[in-house]
Amino acid sequence: MRYEVFDCKLCPGKGSATEVAGVGERMALWRVCRSCDFWLTCVGYRALGDQDPDGRRVLRVDGRHYMTWTDEQGRPPETGYTSRVDRPYRLLEDEIVRSARWLWLMGSIPDRFREQLPDNARFLTSR
Numbered sequence: 001m002r003y004e005v006f007d008c009k010l011c012p013g014k015g016s017a018t019e020v021a022g023v024g025e026r027m028a029l030w031r032v033c034r035s036c037d038f039w040l041t042c043v044g045y046r047a048l049g050d051q052d053p054d055g056r057r058v059l060r061v062d063g064r065h066y067m068t069w070t071d072e073q074g075r076p077p078e079t080g081y082t083s084r085v086d087r088p089y090r091l092l093e094d095e096i097v098r099s100a101r102w103l104w105l106m107g108s109i110p111d112r113f114r115e116q117l118p119d120n121a122r123f124l125t126s127r
């Protein structure tokens with residue numbers, strides 16, 4: 001089977017058009033590796049106001065990227081490790097205390113994306 005490996009244009013990583021159906025095609029189009037593809041998706045969330053169209057919210061706390069949702073909204077399509085936390089948080093832009101019912105830790109934001117993905121919230125409880 002023929003496949004193409006290319007240099008990521010954003011970092012020293014490599015991309016391949018064969019990775020995960022659909023995603024690989026997008027990576028080849030943008031010339032980015034899997035990691036940069038993932039974080040570019042997160043930059044996209046920020047452009048949408050840190051929310052999915054259905055209201056699932058992106059939280060960036062201490063350089064970590066999370067997504068939170070309610071039972072009504074349903075879980076995001078590609079969740080990894082998630083848990084029910086009912087954890088209170090506050091967006092940096094206002095004083096409203098909200099509660100994250102479900103939380104998906106999407107990972108630590110790489111240095112090369114920190115500027116595009118600054119913190120937007122903080123948790124009111126530690127764990």
Ligand SMILES: [Zn+2]
Nearest residue numbers: 008011033036
């Ligand atoms: Zn990359």
